[in-house]
Amino acid sequence: MLIGSIILILLVVACYFLLIRFAKGVFGESSEILAASVPVAFLLFSAITSVFLIVLPTLWAGLIGSFIIIVAGFFSFYTLNKNKQNLWVREDSDRHYGLLRFCITVLIFLTLFLLISQSLVQKPDGSLLIGRGAAVDTPYHLSQVTRIGLTEKWDFEEPNFSGEFIKYPYFINLLSGFILKLGSPLVFAFHAPIMLLVVSSIFLLVSFFRFLGLSKNIIIFAVLVTLFGGGLGYISYLQGVIDSLPLRHSAPYPMQNIAYPAMVPLFFMVQRTFVLGFVLFILSMRSFLEGLKNNNLIAFVWSGIIIGLLPLAHTHSFIAASLVVGAMLTYLLVRQDKLFFNAARGFIFFAVPLAIPSMGALLLLPKYLLGNIFSLRLGWMTTTLPNNAGLNLPSADAVKFLPWLRYMWTNFGPLILMPFAILTVFKKLPLKKELVFLSLGALSLWAAPNIFQFQIWDFDTNKFFAYAILFSVAALGVAIESLNKNKKLATGALIAAIIVSLPSGLISSFNILERGGEGGFVMFDKDQSNMVAWIRSNTDEDDVFLSSAAILDPNSIQNPVVIAAGRKATMGFSTWLFTHGIDFSERSEIIKLFFNNPENAKAELEQIPADYLLVDDILRKYYPDLENRLEIGGWKSVLKNDSFNLIKLK
Template sequence: MYGSFTGGMAAVVFLCFFQLCGLCLSAVIFPREGPGTRALLGSVLGSVSLQWLPALMGFVSGFTRAGHMAAAVIITLAVCGTLIWAKRSGRAVSIGIKDLPGAFLRHKFLFFVLALWIVYCVLVPHSFYWQDNIIYSSQATYGDMSMHLSFITSLARQGTFPPSYSLLPGTRLSYPFLSDSISSSLYLLGAPLRLAYCLPMLLSGAQVFFGGWLFLRVLSGSDKKAGLAFTFFFLNGGLGLMYFLGGEEGNFSRIFTAFYETPTNYSLENIRWVNVIVDMMLPQRATLFGWALLFPTLYLLTRAVFHHKRRYYLIAGLMAGALPMIHTHSFLALGLVCGAWLTARLFRDNRLSVFAARLGKALIPLGLIAMLTMQAVLSPEDRSNSDRLLGLFLSVFSLWAGVLLLLLIGSIKKRRIRPVIFTWGALLLAALALALPQLFTWTFRQVSSGGMVRGHFGWVIGDDNYLWFYLKNIGPVWVFALIGLLTADKRRFARCCPPMAIWFVAELIEFQPNDYDNNKLLYVGFLFLCCAAADCIWGLLELIPKKAPQLVSAALLSALLAAPAALTVAREYVSRYELYGTGAMNLALFIDDQLPRDAVLMTDQRHNNEAAALAGRNIVCGSPIYLYYHGLNYYQQEWDLRTMYEEPGKNLELFKRHGVDYVLISDFEKKSYTVDTAWFDENLPKEFDDGGRILYRVD
């Protein structure tokens, strides 16, 4: 867990080497992009290579150091071959790092982007704080961090590939684990666990912030609009602050003391539209690493679709194909964006752009009315699990497919289908060629076994009125966004229309047992809505005759709307919760140093399980808060666990069935079960005993 200085340096050098390789590839692939864009895209290519190449080598040699060296050789050969080809082709190759200061001077809002990333860099190590042999989490990471640590440490320690759940041995890990494998790589090379966990997050955070700004800038076509949209997205906050103003003494100060009572995350009043930085990018590693790839891909796709950079279709398709096992929701959201933009393209090819924009604008109020009607008509049972909603979704999807087919036929008649095939067709083939093997190997297997796809109405609106729920959660930005869409010209509407597809799908279908997780789709739609809101607001601000008052008004409005987010960030910074105490740390060190790497331990089901999270060992059955929401069937293991603790002498065959090598008895186990400690003392030798935790060996 503690690693070594040499191991830490080796891990940092390895990460930097892949980053350098990505920068070299970007310099050749994107020669006409600006230096900042090339640097960002190169960094993303380097990270994706570090996620995917060791994984591909893992199928051959396991997740081992040898496999990582082979991955380094492959990326080296790829870079050398690319540079040789560029030189022979007479192409000038410039990484562009030295020109980055000029990009900041040309686009001064980048200094704000940089400042926000620095804030994130402060929050990340604070969320995994290691002091005096105790690990502390922040508020946001108290729940999820142990799960991610179990993925990171088990992959590095056990080296099995494809990996299995250490929290449910024998079950293939179908969670998008490449968001954690990049940390496993650093941990495998000898980095301390905290460094291995945090360093890739800092890098991906930069890719998300700068990639988000780059995409919003090209989508909006304006630095000032991109700045507003960027602020709306990353410092998002609705009307939740009103619940903390006035009232009894301490009503406001509880933001900084109570557990999960912030202006952007207050479930008591159904404030669920959480802050992007604190509650998505900090605890949700798959979302973080998915957005790090998604946002640059959206940038390239925007350049391809609206700036006629045809070569970027193929590149965007290849990048999209790498997404499923990094973040499946981002892959699905990108597919919906592509579907919306392809439809807009075909309407344009058939000279129906004006009609398409009018139809789309009409669908916005009609859709809101339909949502209000369904909320009034559907029973609570139908809202949570409804075949009717699945049928409605399939009916609308079939209608869209029929319209798409008619538009394709129209394009064929007008002899405009060839460009569509060589652009969108190339993107589709590239994406599916890379994505389908991942989906069939991991995703579809879990979805089919867990019954994860089902009809569900209205995300997590609960008993709130549909319109009021989104108004109080997203705030004025939601209103400005709707106005921006309704008043946009046909070109602007075509660019900002994807949220309509994303919202429709996310409000009717769920792809996981946790209702809340559909926000991973909705936030991608929200990114576009922020751009539409910025369009609307700047249209109003431009009514002010002078530029200076416009900028001041925009800054004041941004500050006002960002106030709930600022308070949430401040709450995160002052929060600290003990996750693993000294006893847990000492036991984890013993397990990590002394026990076989494939050992199976029997413990209770606490989420902060040191054997799984810190030592990377398998346990019989992990916490339901992880296993249930991953759609896994763990109920037999859960029952057997209780039986083995309470009646071990009568159930020795269960120990064999689950391959139990060691049994842990501590205060946690004694609280969870009526443990037959006398039997364990009489029949099993002790491997570890610190007075509070006893580890028995099963012979």
């Protein structure tokens, strides 16, 4: 743990000096630059390490990536010191704002620390408790982290589906895997980078609103609505119609389902990639705004660098940032604004070359079930089944418009009025570039998920609405600060709308805190740990394991033994594979054929990657005679305990 902690600190400090030297005036005062150094350091480390991973073992790739950043930071410090440049830029003179930012950061961090910690907790006996709300996301992320951290060389394969290039953004898990490889405990390696990012993201979110010139009162509520703003699900909760939040499925018509309760309980708690993507999104938007306000080419360049590296950090954040910047570049071009050339030169010349390799990998190598990166349809969640929190219709052939309006109102409440308020702003206020940028960005982010389906599971598009809320409250805040009269009235109206939108997110978060580990499940018990120890010592790191994770059962989302051993799975949780665009149909049919009739499916088994079969109680429940038939077919057990039977297949 000590070595991992030292590496994390050195990366952040080195990146701080790099930003002081090469990003002067882009990210603000030194405290903001230090906060920005956390995500930028993690981004640069993962990008550089990924390049070396093509040819080098994981440990060496990570050490070289760290060495490059640390040495570059040292030379930046040396140059700055030699030229007698300030190493700490003067702080904001408003002490009340500084205290406000500190208090908001500490209070929200403590809340998020408790929430995130519950997703993965180590018990006194060494086993791990996975929180109920993290039953899908945390085991998957663990499979990435252990695969990277426990093998000599990571092969960029999807651990959930052996043979498939990894399409899920992996940067944050690459860092955690490297920290694990340095000897840190699994829970520390898993949580430490995220906790640093949480502090950074809250601090920079407050700083972003301050950078826009918002008053302290508006900043407080802008932060709250960004993190906890949601829809009206709390009304049904308080009436006792639903037992819990955040999500609501299969609501009786005319009630509508809930697919967006709030950012914190839906994303921050378990979606590690979003935490990294969120703070990088804020940084890229701030640097682009700095370029717009001061015609700062360096700021445009940094925005382009960050967005160009975003696809493998968090794809949704990359698309959202590209939509926002694309809308503004189009506006500058149409207006024939001279600023367009600096913006295009600084942004496009850096973002596009950096994004092409990662986007090419994401688009060309995996098998998209949609047939493309996106498809057209009108209305978010209108193509999703109601029992998956989709649009609820009175009949299959009913007109969708009015139910969709109610669906959006249920999910966003008064927040859905923000785009219309922004359109009103365009008519009544001078169009300053920062206001145009925020307004066009907000409108683009509200509109895009209602027009484009970016993946087969439309539910995941809710992340665009999180950014739409952020940009909407920022745009309206800037507009209010520009008013000469009725400023208090406009401020009061905005705060009132925000207050009405907060209960769903707050209730969800406090319910999660109150219930703790209730409904969670334990991984790495004694039998699992014994099996893991044998697998690590006696099997090749590239061996592939077939297990109960290949069948659709609530208790078989991921196989703990395969995860803890750092091995690849023949096929993991099928719902996850489906929602992330991996075509598993052919492999699934072969697996079913093998489980039903193993002695007659030897030829079919050769068509899929499967070196071992791990039989557990879930498989025994569905296929009671499986072990006997495997023995008849000539397959031998290599290790057996009270819970598991490991059988060599090839």
